[in-house]
Amino acid sequence: MSTSQASPHTAVLPAPAAKLPLSALLALAAAAFMAILTEALPAGVLPEMARGLSVGEAAAGQTLTVYALATGLSAIPVSLATATWGRKRLLLLAVLTITVANAVTALSSSYLLTMAFRLAAGVAAAVIWAELVGYARRLAPLRLAGRGIAITMGGVPLALSVGIPVGTFLGSAIGWRATFGLTALVCVLLLGWITVSVPDHPGRRPGRGASILGALRLPGVLPVLFVVAAYVLAHNILYTYISAFLGRHGMGGSRDLVLLVFGIASVVSILVTGALVDRWLRGLTVAGTALFLVAAVLLLTGAGNGFAVYGATVLWGLGWGGMGTLLQTAVTDAGGDRAQALLVTTWNSAMAGGGAAGGLLLDTLGPGSFPWSALALLAPVLTVVLGARAHGFPVERPGRRASAS
Secondary structure, X not given: OOOOOOOOOOOEOOOOOOOOOHHHHHHHHHHHHHHHXXXXXXXXXXXXXXXXXXXXXXXXXXXXXXXXXXXXXXXXXXXXHOOOOOXXXXXXXXXXXXXXXXXXXXXXXXXXXXXXXHHHHHHHHHHHHHHHHHHHHHHOOHHHHHHHHHHHHOHHHHHHHXXXXXXXXXXXXXXXXXXXXXXXXXXXXXXXHHHHHOOEOOOOOOOOOOOHHHHHHOOOHHHHHHHHHHHHHHHHHHHHOHHHHHHHOXXXXXXXXXXXXXXXXXXXXXXXXXXXXXXXXXXXXXXXXXXXXXXXXXXXXXXXOHHHHHHHHHHHHHHHHOHHHHHHHHHHXXXXXXXXXXXXXXXXXXXXXXXXXXXXXXXXXXHHHHHHHHXXXXXXXXXXXXXXXXXXXOOOOOOOOOOOO
């Protein structure tokens, strides 16, 4: 090994204890929280950010696109390039990069400079997503591994339910630049927390991840990845430009409340999914897709009605919140651990595509086209989920599949 080899001065990850190491797991959850918050915060302050950078809202929306695209495209090559690095050093470097990117965003008046650092932060986020599940598995005792992973991934729904709405509120109250500056300060505190609480772990031997693309040949992997791509694309078109959609229908002043309602519904979905995924993965995936479809219909037919918009937001959040857990479980069942990198790449590329496609739709057809695009994408998703009865979304889940590494 290289720098990741253990030495007398290297704190190598100890054997899992009899109970969950909550401080370390919560520090990892906080890293996930900050990665999601940094990625999605522009959606909540998009009009103000566009004015501050002297660009249109569609151009400002590409700050989400470049972040997600960087995460998606770098997931596999960065994972392979840093395979021999010490895991803690790699995690600290990723959080430091996000810290600097948020500080630059807070201070920069240059659109190109902001985009460059958003791209760097997206690469750092790919590192964080690659480390979270593995770290949680190693930290937790085997009998509590699922709970450890759930705690670590809890930062994602918290960022959606609390972080983004609070960030949107702060953007209105103290300005979008101060909000990004505050986010950078929280990241500094997170660096200290990780340093103190998270133990180190050596990197892998070269070549262990060489067959990642081979997972594409396994039955069920491609159907799951198609669902990931289309569902996330539909979600991100609407989520990135929700301010424009609400503004078009006279609800621009309610975007922070709409995002809060969406986030709360997402957390409810996460809790329900976590309790039922082992038994009802297929049914929950069908239900999540159907809920988002109904939400799109409501937004299409009742966009001028506040009650309909909030109802659609609840259904959308219920459909979206548990989808990450469902699709992550499905792709692992179908392709083992190596398929996770493919999921990260597909997921974040679809998020990037959502920002780009949404910007194009906004400029050409207007925000009224967003529900139509969701319907066009979700209909084939539902068809694929229903059709993948043997592999991908089987009626009966297979037993634990050996990790393919």
